[in-house]
Amino acid sequence: MISARQLRLAILPTLTSVLLYMAPLQAAEFPGYEVAPERRTTGIGKFYMGREISFVMGHQAAGWLNRPGRIQEEMPDEVVENMGLDPDHVVADIGAGSGYFSFRIAKLVPQGKVLAVDIQQEMLDIIEERKAADGVTNIEGVMGEVDDPNLPPNSIDAAIMVDAYHEFDHPFEMIDGINNALRVGGRIFLLEYRGEDDSVPIRPLHKMTEEQVVKEMGVFGLEWTDTLDFLPWQHMMVFTKVREN
Ligand SMILES: C[S@@+](CC[C@H](N)C(=O)[O-])C[C@H]1O[C@@H](n2cnc3c(N)ncnc32)[C@H](O)[C@@H]1O
Numbered sequence: 001m002i003s004a005r006q007l008r009l010a011i012l013p014t015l016t017s018v019l020l021y022m023a024p025l026q027a028a029e030f031p032g033y034e035v036a037p038e039r040r041t042t043g044i045g046k047f048y049m050g051r052e053i054s055f056v057m058g059h060q061a062a063g064w065l066n067r068p069g070r071i072q073e074e075m076p077d078e079v080v081e082n083m084g085l086d087p088d089h090v091v092a093d094i095g096a097g098s099g100y101f102s103f104r105i106a107k108l109v110p111q112g113k114v115l116a117v118d119i120q121q122e123m124l125d126i127i128e129e130r131k132a133a134d135g136v137t138n139i140e141g142v143m144g145e146v147d148d149p150n151l152p153p154n155s156i157d158a159a160i161m162v163d164a165y166h167e168f169d170h171p172f173e174m175i176d177g178i179n180n181a182l183r184v185g186g187r188i189f190l191l192e193y194r195g196e197d198d199s200v201p202i203r204p205l206h207k208m209t210e211e212q213v214v215k216e217m218g219v220f221g222l223e224w225t226d227t228l229d230f231l232p233w234q235h236m237m238v239f240t241k242v243r244e245n
Helices: 004-025 059-065 070-074 076-081 102-108 121-134 171-181 210-218
Strands: 033-035 043-048 051-054 090-094 113-118 139-143 156-162 182-194 223-228 234-240
Touching: 059 121, 070 076, 076 102, 090 102, 090 171, 102 113, 102 121, 102 139, 113 121, 121 139, 156 171, 171 182, 171 210, 182 210, 210 223, 210 234
Parallel strands: 090 113, 090 156, 113 139, 156 182
Antiparallel strands: 033 043, 043 051, 182 234, 223 234
């Protein structure tokens, strides 16, 4: 006959393990947004985890995204090579703009596809025009919403955001949506200008520090797998979805 105490001691560790195992299944906790009356130049006056969100770059500036100097400044071909993609991967380019990265990624996934997500129809139109001109068939434009990338659950192997995340005005909801769309083992590539480097000639709200990015991705239990430091001005940070939501 075992005592009540012995029974408790026998059950507790099992119960604790079960609860610990279940913890990641709980939804990410929303840290909240703050609104300040004074906004900084190029900011929207809305803060997330201590960071002021920047305004969205309008489609009128799409030409600037294709400026020739970007090849040296942002080394786009080296970026996509370093994603380690398989030919059948499905990759979401979130905040795709004119498709500067989407078209490069599409070449690396001939049996897969790129989902080019943006909230500006004009950007998706630019991508459609170039698809037709270049005969590219494995890019699909997706009209996103400010708080939803509109991607089906468990549908993508990777997501990339280049110079875009800092201007998402609902970053929590966006990463939640991307996280849900990722398959387990899938990766998020987040590229932002280095906020801790004063020599990078970009306005402060259009940069992010590595520490801030890790803090914001950590809310979702995403594992910080790597930071590739080969780029002149940006971090190429890699996060992995290590378990089901
Ligand atoms: C500075 S551009 C960068 C475009 C592209 N990634 C590149 O590197 O050339 C940022 C893009 O993010 C888009 N964007 C902003 N908020 C978004 C959101 N919540 N969801 C999807 N796209 C968004 C903007 O419309 C804009 O086209």
